[in-house]
Amino acid sequence: MAEGIRERKKRRTREALIAAAVELFQRQGYEATTVAQIAAAADVSTRTFFLHFPTKEDVVLAGGGARVELAVRVIEQRGPDETMRDVLAAAVECMIGEVAGSELATGIADVRVRLMLTVPELQAWMLRRLLDAQRRIVDALCRSYPEEDDVVAVAAQVGALVGAVTSAATYALRRGDPPEEVTAAMRAAAGRTALSWSR
Amino acid sequence: MAEGIRERKKRRTREALIAAAVELFQRQGYEATTVAQIAAAADVSTRTFFLHFPTKEDVVLAGGGARVELAVRVIEQRGPDETMRDVLAAAVECMIGEVAGSELATGIADVRVRLMLTVPELQAWMLRRLLDAQRRIVDALCRSYPEEDDVVAVAAQVGALVGAVTSAATYALRRGDPPEEVTAAMRAAAGRTALSWSR
DNA sequence: TGAAGCGATGCAGTCAATGTAGTAATGTGC
DNA sequence: GCACATTACTACATTGACTGCATCGCTTCA
Numbered sequence: 001m002a003e004g005i006r007e008r009k010k011r012r013t014r015e016a017l018i019a020a021a022v023e024l025f026q027r028q029g030y031e032a033t034t035v036a037q038i039a040a041a042a043d044v045s046t047r048t049f050f051l052h053f054p055t056k057e058d059v060v061l062a063g064g065g066a067r068v069e070l071a072v073r074v075i076e077q078r079g080p081d082e083t084m085r086d087v088l089a090a091a092v093e094c095m096i097g098e099v100a101g102s103e104l105a106t107g108i109a110d111v112r113v114r115l116m117l118t119v120p121e122l123q124a125w126m127l128r129r130l131l132d133a134q135r136r137i138v139d140a141l142c143r144s145y146p147e148e149d150d151v152v153a154v155a156a157q158v159g160a161l162v163g164a165v166t167s168a169a170t171y172a173l174r175r176g177d178p179p180e181e182v183t184a185a186m187r188a189a190a191g192r193t194a195l196s197w198s199r
Numbered sequence: 200m201a202e203g204i205r206e207r208k209k210r211r212t213r214e215a216l217i218a219a220a221v222e223l224f225q226r227q228g229y230e231a232t233t234v235a236q237i238a239a240a241a242d243v244s245t246r247t248f249f250l251h252f253p254t255k256e257d258v259v260l261a262g263g264g265a266r267v268e269l270a271v272r273v274i275e276q277r278g279p280d281e282t283m284r285d286v287l288a289a290a291v292e293c294m295i296g297e298v299a300g301s302e303l304a305t306g307i308a309d310v311r312v313r314l315m316l317t318v319p320e321l322q323a324w325m326l327r328r329l330l331d332a333q334r335r336i337v338d339a340l341c342r343s344y345p346e347e348d349d350v351v352a353v354a355a356q357v358g359a360l361v362g363a364v365t366s367a368a369t370y371a372l373r374r375g376d377p378p379e380e381v382t383a384a385m386r387a388a389a390g391r392t393a394l395s396w397s398r
Numbered sequence: 399t400g401a402a403g404c405g406a407t408g409c410a411g412t413c414a415a416t417g418t419a420g421t422a423a424t425g426t427g428c
Numbered sequence: 429g430c431a432c433a434t435t436a437c438t439a440c441a442t443t444g445a446c447t448g449c450a451t452c453g454c455t456t457c458a
């Protein structure tokens with residue numbers, strides 16, 4: 001059976017928490033908003049908040065962690081004579097497309113993006129996840145290309161790619177570019193960075 | 200008058216706090232060590248700790264923030280017909296040299312590096328400072344090259360460079376490479392990334 | 399219908415971080 | 429040599445994120 005009463009209720013309180021949090025963050029700022037306030041606005045106890053989100057930061061980008069899985073899967077399903085450069089380009093393109101389709105298109109994401117760019121605490125949180133993603137991509141590449149012996153070189157390539165794309169996206173967003181131009185900037189950054197690898 | 204009794208005492212408690220913190224972190228781990236324990240080991244009150252360090256994280260990498268200034272200065276003193284690529288390469292080389300000379304050479308830094316690589320909280324802290332450095336380098340470049348109109352492209356280049364170097368360094372360190380090989384990996388990553396820019 | 403599972407709650411407690419007020423030693427002007 | 433301002437440090441109280449634990453009540457399923 002698809003979804004019982006219990007799961008529906010749980011999902012509803014979770015969504016109520018997210019909505020309350022975003023609304024409060026927008027109105028009084030991230031730091032000025034306490035978890036107790038969020039819980040009260042969602043009409044649940046403070047304790048319940050932490051049953052749904054491990055930290056206060058997680059409520060901002062709730063459910064935005066599926067992109068890495070996507071990229072890893074692309075890498076692991078590489079064709080036998082695809083070069084590492086091609087596979088990486090495909091993986092990055094895949095992630096960019098995913099971002100363009102979900103995060104940047106909807107309006108709620110706008111608030112989130114602005115929060116992420118302005119609140120240093122959230123920046124740190126995002127970077128932590130980004131670093132984790134980078135590590136997993138490097139691991140996937142090493143698994144798919146066991147003949148490649150220089151892990152550090154692979155890591156450098158991935159680091160350059162991720163660094164270029166995120167930096168371009170950050171500055172484009174900060175400048176106030178519309179979604180299409182942001183993705184265009186990300187693509188351009190990825191393309192220019194990938195050019196430097198020959199093998 | 201160079202240094203009165205007061206300042207000397209202050210410096211001594213600061214160093215005592217750092218020493219106690221590193222020792223405790225090494226023995227029982229970062230998270231398992233409380234600020235109160237550090238303060239007690241340094242024979243000062245808990246409140247005093249926060250008079251010397253804004254956060255618990257800062258005690259790990261106390262005083263490692265002069266490198267960015269160095270790079271910014273290199274960028275601002277560019278010659279009239281140096282290309283942006285050359286200036287950036289020089290700035291990065293400058294920072295790599297600085298790291299090689301100080302951080303990687305001394306033995307105490309070894310504990311710090313291991314902490315930074317293993318404790319996610321510290322990784323996030325380091326990345327935050329790195330992002331800040333990136334932003335300041337981009338700003339300096341834009342000031343020194345006012346004819347360059349595409350800020351996003353500049354940001355992408357800097358992001359790629361920083362991402363490649365730090366990723367390479369992280370993986371080299373994690374693999375247990377000796378200091379010389381780590382700096383060599385950083386240089387190689389920087390060189391390979393810089394190759395992709397023509398203008 | 400009864401038992402097991404699970405979401406939610408209240409409460410007590412830990413820890414990082416901040417504000418306040420006060421003490422004692424150091425530095426400075428007379 | 430003496431008053432006076434600084435300042436490093438301390439004790440105490442408080443906020444706010446986060447956790448462990450016991451418990452209550454509503455689903456779910458046998």
